[in-house]
Amino acid sequence: MLLKGKIALVTGASRGIGAATALKLAKHGADVAVNYNNSVEEAQKIVDTIISNNGKAISVKANVFDQLESERMVAEVEKQLGKIDVLVLNAGANFKMAPFMEQTWEDFENKILREVKGSYWTIKAVLPSMIARNTGSIIIISSGLSRNPGYGFSTHSTAKSALDGFARALAFELGPVGIRVNVVAPGLTLTDATKFMPQAHKEAIANNTPLRKIGLPEDVAGAILLYASDETKHITGNYLPVNGGQIML
Numbered sequence: 187m188l189l190k191g192k193i194a195l196v197t198g199a200s201r202g203i204g205a206a207t208a209l210k211l212a213k214h215g216a217d218v219a220v221n222y223n224n225s226v227e228e229a230q231k232i233v234d235t236i237i238s239n240n241g242k243a244i245s246v247k248a249n250v251f252d253q254l255e256s257e258r259m260v261a262e263v264e265k266q267l268g269k270i271d272v273l274v275l276n277a278g279a280n281f282k283m284a285p286f287m288e289q290t291w292e293d294f295e296n297k298i299l300r301e302v303k304g305s306y307w308t309i310k311a312v313l314p315s316m317i318a319r320n321t322g323s324i325i326i327i328s329s330g331l332s333r334n335p336g337y338g339f340s341t342h343s344t345a346k347s348a349l350d351g352f353a354r355a356l357a358f359e360l361g362p363v364g365i366r367v368n369v370v371a372p373g374l375t376l377t378d379a380t381k382f383m384p385q386a387h388k389e390a391i392a393n394n395t396p397l398r399k400i401g402l403p404e405d406v407a408g409a410i411l412l413y414a415s416d417e418t419k420h421i422t423g424n425y426l427p428v429n430g431g432q433i434m435l
């Protein structure tokens with residue numbers, strides 16, 4: 187029970203890594219707000235699972251790329267659960283996977299702006315209460331592709347690198363007031379977002395990974411739990427790859 191008494195908000199928690207994170211944080215005692223944008227039934231299933239395991243959870247709808255919706259989401263969570271101690275910025279922006287010369291400026295701009303807004307507005311709304319209480323753990327979900335490029339992923343690498351820089355800047359500014367900001371960078375993880383990838387390609391990646399498997403959402407959730415908990419209370423501005431050793435820093 188690493189998070190007993192804590193309140194957590196996980197964005198994009200209806201499916202994939204976010205859903206596994208909501209379940210993991212709740213299992214460790216946090217009251218959890220499950221943000222979703224479209225998947226109302228999936229979000230409710232996560233909430234029901236937490237409640238049936240004697241936890242506390244609510245679902246909250248918001249498109250986190252939108253300022254007003256993000257502000258409303260945070261206000262709703264504070265009203266229903268209380269001040270947020272752990273903020274996981276997991277909802278990412280989809281993008282066109284294509285070689286750079288097939289990308290337009292609009293493809294780039296669209297991805298970068300949505301990716302950064304998805305963290306920016308929610309962090310802005312949560313910070314006043316964290317600053318007032320001199321506590322908080324913020325975890326931004328980046329990607330291994332922010333540091334190690336992949337063919338066709340230039341928009342994604344650029345946008346996630348912006349998040350990495352944002353996290354370091356915030357960790358530097360907010361450390362003195364007791365707030366930690368860290369990055370978790372998953373490698374290929376089996377979720378809806380990676381369903382399009384041929385099985386043979388996934389197997390090839392697994393065979394070239396020291397731990398010989400592709401990541402599962404709960405693998406990433408385990409790393410997020412560590413940053414969320416006080417066990418890592420002297421770690422901030424860090425970047426944690428979760429990739430079975432495929433890329434080592």
Ligand SMILES: NC(=O)c1ccc[n+]([C@@H]2O[C@H](COP(=O)([O-])OP(=O)(O)OC[C@H]3O[C@@H](n4cnc5c(N)ncnc54)[C@H](OP(=O)(O)O)[C@@H]3O)[C@@H](O)[C@H]2O)c1
Nearest residue numbers: 198200201202203222223224225249250278374375377379
């Ligand atoms: N899977 C991978 O291999 C991998 C690797 C590296 C990094 N990542 C990163 O990990 C994060 C989660 O990825 P995933 O693979 O778990 O994705 P996923 O399975 O496709 O799930 C996406 C989640 O994000 C939510 N979402 C999308 N846009 C949203 C918005 N505007 N506002 C609120 N919620 C929104 C979706 O909610 P609704 O369905 O309700 O709209 C859903 O719950 C992303 O930041 C991604 O870039 C993933």
